[in-house]
Amino acid sequence: MPSITFIHHDDRAETVSANDGDSAMYTALLHGIDGITGECGGGAVCATCHVYVDDSWLGKVGTVGADEDELLEGVASERLPNSRLSCQIKITEALDGLVLRLPERQV
Amino acid sequence: MVATVTTASPHTPPVLSFGGALPNDASSQPVVHLDVDPFAMDFFADPHPTHEVLREAGPVVYLDKWNVYAVARYAEVHAVLNDPATFCSSRGVGLSDFAREKPWRPPSLILEADPPAHTRTRAVLNKVLSPAVMKQLRDGFAAAADAKVDELLERRSFDAVADLAEAYPLSVFPDAMGLQKEGRENLLPYAGLVFNAFGPPNQLRQDAIERSAPHQAYVAAQCQRANLAPGGFGACIHARVDTGDITADEAPLLVRSLLSAGLDTTVNGIGAAVYCLARYPEEFARLRSDLSLARNAFEEAVRFESPVQTFFRTTTRDVEISGCHVGEGEKVLMFLAAANRDPRRWADPECYDITRKTSGHVGFGSGIHMCVGQLVARLEGEVMLSALARKVVSIEITGDVKRRFNNTLRGLESLPVTFTPA
Numbered sequence: 001m002p003s004i005t006f007i008h009h010d011d012r013a014e015t016v017s018a019n020d021g022d023s024a025m026y027t028a029l030l031h032g033i034d035g036i037t038g039e040c041g042g043g044a045v046c047a048t049c050h051v052y053v054d055d056s057w058l059g060k061v062g063t064v065g066a067d068e069d070e071l072l073e074g075v076a077s078e079r080l081p082n083s084r085l086s087c088q089i090k091i092t093e094a095l096d097g098l099v100l101r102l103p104e105r106q107v
Numbered sequence: 108m109v110a111t112v113t114t115a116s117p118h119t120p121p122v123l124s125f126g127g128a129l130p131n132d133a134s135s136q137p138v139v140h141l142d143v144d145p146f147a148m149d150f151f152a153d154p155h156p157t158h159e160v161l162r163e164a165g166p167v168v169y170l171d172k173w174n175v176y177a178v179a180r181y182a183e184v185h186a187v188l189n190d191p192a193t194f195c196s197s198r199g200v201g202l203s204d205f206a207r208e209k210p211w212r213p214p215s216l217i218l219e220a221d222p223p224a225h226t227r228t229r230a231v232l233n234k235v236l237s238p239a240v241m242k243q244l245r246d247g248f249a250a251a252a253d254a255k256v257d258e259l260l261e262r263r264s265f266d267a268v269a270d271l272a273e274a275y276p277l278s279v280f281p282d283a284m285g286l287q288k289e290g291r292e293n294l295l296p297y298a299g300l301v302f303n304a305f306g307p308p309n310q311l312r313q314d315a316i317e318r319s320a321p322h323q324a325y326v327a328a329q330c331q332r333a334n335l336a337p338g339g340f341g342a343c344i345h346a347r348v349d350t351g352d353i354t355a356d357e358a359p360l361l362v363r364s365l366l367s368a369g370l371d372t373t374v375n376g377i378g379a380a381v382y383c384l385a386r387y388p389e390e391f392a393r394l395r396s397d398l399s400l401a402r403n404a405f406e407e408a409v410r411f412e413s414p415v416q417t418f419f420r421t422t423t424r425d426v427e428i429s430g431c432h433v434g435e436g437e438k439v440l441m442f443l444a445a446a447n448r449d450p451r452r453w454a455d456p457e458c459y460d461i462t463r464k465t466s467g468h469v470g471f472g473s474g475i476h477m478c479v480g481q482l483v484a485r486l487e488g489e490v491m492l493s494a495l496a497r498k499v500v501s502i503e504i505t506g507d508v509k510r511r512f513n514n515t516l517r518g519l520e521s522l523p524v525t526f527t528p529a
């Protein structure tokens with residue numbers, strides 16, 4: 001099972017194990033990670049699952065789709081070059097050890 | 108400093124199972140038949156005991172009164188919502204089967220459509236109602252909520268349905284749509300009609316359709332490009348004709364979707380939230396001490412009261428739902444409200460808890476048809492609850508609470524309250 005580390009805005013880190021095929025957003029909700037809201041349940045509507053992907057992982061999490069790109073324009077905290085919507089990141093073994101930083105606000 | 112907390116258990120705690128795979132026995136289980144009419148007045152007066160009966164009778168039940176299958180448990184409701192190829196919307200999301208009966212109005216191009224047609228229209232409305240658009244609306248919606256609460260504090264005692272739950276959305280949503288000032292009194296009756304029409308051919312539905320002509324004429328006119336102010340949701344939909352995403356014939360019908368679903372739903376959502384905060388003063392006190400809970404307090408009210416109680420699907424093939432066989436061409440009624448209080452999914456489901464992890468509730472649906480206006484609804488709900496929490500210390504119910512009856516929507520006709528200013 002791949003493990004993912006979420007680093008909160010206050011630098012607190014939580015490492016959880018994810019099911020292959022789940023999204024990073026879903027994994028966070030399953031483990032009660034505050035800081036990811038996921039209001040639309042992964043429907044790519046709400047932009048409340050915003051994360052900053054650790055630079056060393058950016059090449060591995062896939063690219064931002066056109067719809068996601070537009071949604072990212074609406075995130076509550078600053079959009080950075082490494083911003084992603086975590087519901088659009090699908091966890092695979094290749095992402096074992098992934099580090100995602102959480103923004104200050106989701107709404 | 109980076110502290111590491113490891114959450115060890117990879118397994119899903121029961122309250123956080125999000126539906127997913129269902130038990131699928133090789134042999135079909137018998138489906139329990141129930142003599143329940145979920146569109147009758149006595150049911151509407153207090154649906155919760157019957158919801159429990161529906162949930163506990165089995166994963167799938169059959170309602171003899173209307174000849175439909177029904178699901179009331181969270182897992183099954185969630186599964187049906189998330190399998191649109193098997194449980195389609197294009198044959199209508201009410202009781203009426205469009206394959207057998209002529210729809211009472213031209214079908215919706217989004218709600219009553221399946222992929223790939225739905226995918227295209229949905230993409231358009233997603234953009235019109237996107238998070239970026241909400242950012243632009245936020246300050247105006249918040250200022251209007253503050254002004255409304257100030258005005259109500261002058262009066263102290265008033266009807267929280269007409270003067271708040273209806274008045275606030277009416278003060279922001281029609282303008283956000285870009286509607287003309289005249290004729291707006293048709294909006295709520297039109298929406299009441301649309302939501303009654305999803306129900307069976309009972310008195311509520313017949314009466315609504317009988318009285319519908321003027322409201323339908325109003326809405327048809329307002330959906331035209333020339334009648335929609337620049338910058339509003341309506342004009343933004345029509346602008347998509349110019350980019351080739353939709354045709355000039357489709358645009359008015361997509362505007363109609365927002366006029367049908369965008370106002371009465373939030374009226375009942377905000378009404379539900381105010382009713383909750385009035386009945387659970389300790390939750391209102393928590394909200395007052397932490398304003399960041401406003402958005403979740405609204406979301407929890409949508410779970411708890413489920414302003415949209417039900418929707419139907421029609422099966423496109425023979426299918427097993429949790430071991431129960433359902434044939435092709437059958438209507439399946441989804442009890443969203445019962446799923447939102449299923450103890451298999453929710454800890455203390457009968458409790459209104461503004462700190463609950465609400466994600467996964469089906470009050471806005473789930474899957475490809477999940478409410479496209481959810482961000483508008485949450486914005487209105489959040490800024491209104493935030494205004495109340497900042498300006499009001501107590502909401503006291505000071506008269507008879509009257510229920511409003513509709514085949515799909517749950518809400519109140521009247522909620523007399525007195526506000527005490529902070």
Ligand code: HEM
Nearest residue numbers: 217218364368369372373376415471472476478479480484
């Ligand atoms: C608290 C308020 C609201 C509630 C409880 C609510 C509930 C729902 C539900 C349950 C669905 C799913 C229908 C299905 O699966 O067949 C839905 C879809 C829809 N809602 Fe909402 N809604 C609300 C507010 C709004 C608003 C404000 C708008 C417009 C601005 C809106 C427009 C729509 C539309 C157009 C659809 C169809 C989406 C599709 O089929 O893809 N709703 N809503």
Ligand code: FES
Nearest residue numbers: 040042046047087
């Ligand atoms: S959960 Fe809503 S966009 Fe990701």
